[in-house]
Amino acid sequence: MTDATAAAAPTARSTMTVSDEVAIQISKMNKWYGEFHVLRDINLTVNRGERIVICGPSGSGKSTLIRCINRLEEHQAGKIVVDGTELTSDLKNIDTIRKEVGMCFQHFNLFPHLTILENCTLAPIWVRKTPRREAEETAMHFLEKVKIPDQAHKYPGQLSGGQQQRVAIARSLCMKPRIMLFDEPTSALDPEMIKEVLDTMISLAEEGMTMLCVTHEMGFARQVANRVIFMDQGQIVEQNEPEEFFLNPRSDRTKLFLSQILGH
Amino acid sequence: MSDLHSNTVAFVAGSQIPPSPPPAKDRGAVKWLRENMFSSVANGILTVIAALVIITAVPAILQWAFIDAVWSAGSLSECREIAAANGVEGAFACWAVINERFNQFLFGFYPNELLWRPVLAFVLMFVAMAPVLFRSLPKPMLWFSAAYPFLAYFLIWGGLGLEPVESSKIGGFLLALIIGVTGIVASLPFGVLLALGRKSDLFFIKTICVVFIEFIRGVPLITLLFVASSVLNYFFPPGTALDLILRVVIMATLFSSAYMAEVIRGGLAALPQGQYEAADSLGLDYWKSMRLIILPQALKISIPGIVNTFIGLFKDTTLVSVIGLLDPVGMITPIRADSNWNGLVWEFYVFVALFFFAFCFCMSRYSMYLEKKLKTDNH
Ligand SMILES: Nc1ncnc2c1ncn2[C@@H]1O[C@H](COP(=O)(O)OP(=O)(O)OP(=O)(O)O)[C@@H](O)[C@H]1O
Numbered sequence: 001m002t003d004a005t006a007a008a009a010p011t012a013r014s015t016m017t018v019s020d021e022v023a024i025q026i027s028k029m030n031k032w033y034g035e036f037h038v039l040r041d042i043n044l045t046v047n048r049g050e051r052i053v054i055c056g057p058s059g060s061g062k063s064t065l066i067r068c069i070n071r072l073e074e075h076q077a078g079k080i081v082v083d084g085t086e087l088t089s090d091l092k093n094i095d096t097i098r099k100e101v102g103m104c105f106q107h108f109n110l111f112p113h114l115t116i117l118e119n120c121t122l123a124p125i126w127v128r129k130t131p132r133r134e135a136e137e138t139a140m141h142f143l144e145k146v147k148i149p150d151q152a153h154k155y156p157g158q159l160s161g162g163q164q165q166r167v168a169i170a171r172s173l174c175m176k177p178r179i180m181l182f183d184e185p186t187s188a189l190d191p192e193m194i195k196e197v198l199d200t201m202i203s204l205a206e207e208g209m210t211m212l213c214v215t216h217e218m219g220f221a222r223q224v225a226n227r228v229i230f231m232d233q234g235q236i237v238e239q240n241e242p243e244e245f246f247l248n249p250r251s252d253r254t255k256l257f258l259s260q261i262l263g264h
Numbered sequence: 265m266s267d268l269h270s271n272t273v274a275f276v277a278g279s280q281i282p283p284s285p286p287p288a289k290d291r292g293a294v295k296w297l298r299e300n301m302f303s304s305v306a307n308g309i310l311t312v313i314a315a316l317v318i319i320t321a322v323p324a325i326l327q328w329a330f331i332d333a334v335w336s337a338g339s340l341s342e343c344r345e346i347a348a349a350n351g352v353e354g355a356f357a358c359w360a361v362i363n364e365r366f367n368q369f370l371f372g373f374y375p376n377e378l379l380w381r382p383v384l385a386f387v388l389m390f391v392a393m394a395p396v397l398f399r400s401l402p403k404p405m406l407w408f409s410a411a412y413p414f415l416a417y418f419l420i421w422g423g424l425g426l427e428p429v430e431s432s433k434i435g436g437f438l439l440a441l442i443i444g445v446t447g448i449v450a451s452l453p454f455g456v457l458l459a460l461g462r463k464s465d466l467f468f469i470k471t472i473c474v475v476f477i478e479f480i481r482g483v484p485l486i487t488l489l490f491v492a493s494s495v496l497n498y499f500f501p502p503g504t505a506l507d508l509i510l511r512v513v514i515m516a517t518l519f520s521s522a523y524m525a526e527v528i529r530g531g532l533a534a535l536p537q538g539q540y541e542a543a544d545s546l547g548l549d550y551w552k553s554m555r556l557i558i559l560p561q562a563l564k565i566s567i568p569g570i571v572n573t574f575i576g577l578f579k580d581t582t583l584v585s586v587i588g589l590l591d592p593v594g595m596i597t598p599i600r601a602d603s604n605w606n607g608l609v610w611e612f613y614v615f616v617a618l619f620f621f622a623f624c625f626c627m628s629r630y631s632m633y634l635e636k637k638l639k640t641d642n643h
């Protein structure tokens with residue numbers, strides 16, 4: 001995106017390692033909304049420690065794909081295995097997977113009736129059965145990490161968009177997830193807030209978190225992603241390392257998309 | 265700054281002139297009147313008419329209710345004599361009847377020597393409600409709240425060593441409060457369950473809830489009360505007949521929980537989908553996400569509607585007079601039939617209306633306080 005981030009790219013990425021262990025395995029996955037075929041034959045293997053950026057035109061099924069991974073949407077055919085647990089309609093499996101997979105939304109979706117601290121401690125206390133004291137310590141640790149410990153006792157409505165999104169990230173991290181999903185985390189934010197959220201995500205990547213991120217922040221993709229996936233009309237059209245992806249896109253659709261998104 | 269300006273700008277004032285006060289027509293009372301009372305010709309005419317009505321009506325009402333009123337007398341004719349002796353001409357309020365029948369209005373035909381029991385129950389009701397209404401009070405008080413319904417039942421109906429009192433003796437405001445408060449307290453959880461059931465994915469549960477809500481809402485409360493007073497007995501084996509008050513309480517609860525369900529469903533629908541998704545993605549199961557995330561917000565949104573339903577139910581308790589229960593309105597008939605007081609009308613209804621108004625007004629105020637307290641944005 002900017003020269004600064006592009007220049008920093010190789011160094012930042014070189015510190016991150018990818019293991020051979022498989023975190024997410026999606027094979028021949030299909031999904032329909034009624035008659036509408038949203039996802040067609042998706043095959044995707046994500047190893048632990050991978051940072052994957054998913055991009056593509058609006059309506060191509062990016063959100064649907066990552067929402068299938070924690071069962072916010074149900075797939076109709078094919079197989080999704082997360083952390084060794086297959087996603088079926090078995091509620092126990094779904095619960096297991098949701099505990100391991102954190103998610104950040106475009107519109108933050110903080111709980112407005114709870115304070116920032118309560119937002120962060122709620123799931124650890126009620127889902128993981130962590131004692132309140134311990135949950136609060138963990139929450140403060142992550143709030144410090146996203147650099148807003150001083151807002152802990154405010155309500156979400158009193159924070160800026162960027163701060164809210166960082167709280168949302170901290171809230172997910174409090175569950176100590178092994179995989180993080182991001183659905184356009186910066187696209188509802190003003191430019192100066194985008195940076196603070198991206199910085200948070202970059203430091204998360206540097207710590208080795210497995211991340212799947214739907215975003216159009218190409219600077220971010222260059223800097224942290226080890227793989228960029230391009231989707232169109234419910235299919236994975238192309239995937240490659242960021243350098244290759246941006247310099248030598250193979251399909252015409254990717255070229256067209258990149259020229260549109262990088263053009264202005 | 266001013267140096268710079270003196271070089272570039274032709275004239276700059278050397279000192280700041282304090283602002284003058286706005287002209288009289290834009291100030292204080294005059295401004296308020298202009299804006300609120302006489303903002304247009306039509307508004308001005310309405311203001312004048314309203315003022316005339318108030319000027320004529322209020323003194324007349326005060327005259328009737330206070331200045332000319334008779335406060336204690338043994339009968340209506342005695343009332344008239346006292347009024348005539350005071351030189352009153354025209355209508356006057358004979359509050360003496362309320363004075364004389366006060367206990368009946370409050371308790372119906374509850375035995376006089378046992379009146380301390382409902383009074384104690386009434387006082388304890390506030391103790392029981394306090395920790396529920398005001399969260400800052402100590403949590404252990406909620407144990408008393410939970411025990412209160414049994415305690416109140418024991419105090420009012422007796423048993424276990426206390427002299428039993430029959431349901432037919434219970435009336436007046438005591439009865440209105442028994443039906444109203446029980447209905448209000450029970451209809452909220454029922455309403456929540458019905459609203460959740462109606463939104464459920466489980467076909468069977470959903471159907472039951474929809475049918476229940478639509479049926480109960482589509483039927484006048486009076487019919488349900490008649491069902492309670494007559495038909496319901498056929499459904500119970502002989503000898504196990506439920507107490508009439510209990511049957512009425514059940515009907516009133518069912519009736520208002522159907523309304524409550526729809527009010528709460530509105531609150532549920534008003535929540536953004538993202539709240540459900542965030543709760544799901546954190547791994548909260550259905551009941552936890554409802555209890556911790558969805559319902560607190562949905563109920564908060566629904567407060568005006570919920571209180572509206574409460575107030576409606578409380579006033580609807582007067583309908584039980586139709587099936588012969590002696591609630592405050594039902595109490596009026598036997599008192600008017602008494603030859604001593606035959607001929608009085610207004611005093612009864614004014615008194616009963618004031619009682620209901622006081623309670624409903626408190627509920628409305630409390631709901632405004634609660635809404636303000638639960639507001640978590642921009643403060
Ligand atoms: N609940 C739904 N019912 C029917 N169709 C849906 C539903 N949700 C999404 N779709 C359709 O599925 C397609 C993919 O949607 P999706 O939200 O995954 O797109 P996206 O790639 O995330 O787009 P964007 O960049 O705009 O967020 C779109 O055409 C959308 O209209």
Ligand SMILES: [Mg+2]
Nearest residue numbers: 062063064184
């Ligand atoms: Mg999307």
